[in-house]
Amino acid sequence: ETGVTQSPTHLIKTRGQQVTLRCSSQSGHNTVSWYQQALGQGPQFIFQYYREEENGRGNFPPRFSGLQFPNYSSELNVNALELDDSALYLCASSFVGGGPHNEQFFGPGTRLTVL
Amino acid sequence: QKEVEQDPGPLSVPEGAIVSLNCTYSNSAFQYFMWYRQYSRKGPELLMYTYSSGNKEDGRFTAQVDKSSKYISLFIRDSQPSDSATYLCAMSAKGSYIPTFGRGTSLIVHP
Numbered sequence: 001e002t003g004v005t006q007s008p009t010h011l012i013k014t015r016g017q018q019v020t021l022r023c024s025s026q027s028g029h030n031t032v033s034w035y036q037q038a039l040g041q042g043p044q045f046i047f048q049y050y051r052e053e054e055n056g057r058g059n060f061p062p063r064f065s066g067l068q069f070p071n072y073s074s075e076l077n078v079n080a081l082e083l084d085d086s087a088l089y090l091c092a093s094s095f096v097g098g099g100p101h102n103e104q105f106f107g108p109g110t111r112l113t114v115l
Numbered sequence: 116q117k118e119v120e121q122d123p124g125p126l127s128v129p130e131g132a133i134v135s136l137n138c139t140y141s142n143s144a145f146q147y148f149m150w151y152r153q154y155s156r157k158g159p160e161l162l163m164y165t166y167s168s169g170n171k172e173d174g175r176f177t178a179q180v181d182k183s184s185k186y187i188s189l190f191i192r193d194s195q196p197s198d199s200a201t202y203l204c205a206m207s208a209k210g211s212y213i214p215t216f217g218r219g220t221s222l223i224v225h226p
Binding site: 040044092096 | 161
């Protein structure tokens with residue numbers, strides 16, 4: 001059983017550019033969530049995908065968008081990058097439907113720097 | 116006021132000490148309470164979760180939830196240098212699969 005993987009590990013972009021981050025879910029999981037973690041802060045929920053549909057969204061603007069594919073891998077896209085988008089982006093996969101609480105398994109994150 | 120408050124520290128203790136980490140929250144709908152450990156440059160990993168009030172023990176770790184005070188704690192006994200990490204509390208309401216995280220407490224256990 002493989003864990004959650006994310007790519008790339010690090011990324012440097014300039015303001016106004018667009019970026020795509022990728023996540024491969026843990027085997028058997030059907031849900032993926034994306035979080036933004038600024039330095040010294042806890043993870044902030046961006047959105048969640050369940051069976052390829054958005055299943056909840058945090059307080060992030062529409063320029064943050066995502067996709068979940070049939071194999072449950074996922075992408076996070078951010079358009080018109082701003083300096084404040086610099087953060088660690090975490091992907092977490094889980095299995096929803098197995099009980100009242102689903103444990104989320106996090107990937108190592110992608111560190112995005114916007115200059 | 117944030118929904119979940121957590122002192123960022125750092126908390127520095129000698130090896131072998133008992134560590135107490137805490138969070139307070141304001142949303143009375145929270146029913147599931149979790150503690151994550153995050154090493155530098157890594158993603159968070161779930162240490163423990165509890166449902167509603169009470170205590171839960173797992174090895175050197177004990178999680179406590181006091182819903183009447185909206186206060187949760189994580190105790191680490193016989194702390195080790197390998198416990199040095201950031202500890203994040205997280206909580207969610209019943210039926211919600213989306214946890215709200217605290218900002219994390221940085222713990223340093225020195226030999």
